[in-house]
Amino acid sequence: MLCGLARPEADAGGILTCPVCGWRLGDSPDPDLPRPRVDVVYYLRWDDRIKIGTSREPRQRLAAIWHHELLAFEPGDRAVEHARHVQFAHLREGGEWFRAAPELRAHAAALADGIPPWHRYARWVADALRGAVS
Template sequence: MPRRSLPSACALCGRIDAERVDGDLVCAWCGWRYGDAPDADLPPVVVEVVYYLRYDRRVKIGTSRRPRQRLSAIRHDELLAFEPGGRAIEQARHREFAAIREGGEWFTFTAELEHHITALRTTRDPWQLYARWVASATRR
């Protein structure tokens, strides 16, 4: 099937790949319906996430309300996953993986932690999942 493009960039994420959903043309990246415009009078939507960053054989489990800004400030090799939630979810994960904690928010990248991260990944790119959460929150 040929790849579709939006007539212009998505108003929410700026991508151009498109798909049809229930007869509507939507951004294939974030799911925003083409032609809809975010309300400029409202403050930007905040989607709090728990992030999993790999650096060598260690994983940092942290949280942020502005993940692009936060992750740009942390040295890492790869963003492994996002999980919706804030400090409470982050602390729950720190307790869950306490046996492999190396210090601070860093944990040894064990098979158990890898299994947890794999279960969180519903798309190949965590940023796409985040974009869909932002689009969903913006629609509300």
């Protein structure tokens, strides 16, 4: 399995796959192929503020930022990040930090849709890897 986040389960065809990333048990990405780029916009909460940022390497980026909670990811690069900064400009407190107002919290919750952000990211990476070899 690719992500290692869950035990494999049999799909409709009886093939063991990860319920998180959808990767088939026993398959592995070709190490000679470059890792696909998966840009994300992230929403991090620290006290009563939320940071809206972007990264193509979210594990490293988020490890460098103090935060209490990762609220959500959404697929996107700097253009999507900029659109969110404009959308929530009235809540901006400085830089990429915004007041954690109900509308911003609701936006992040809708993006997450009850799925842990790292599970969603694992699916996107797996989908990108499948697309790179198809």
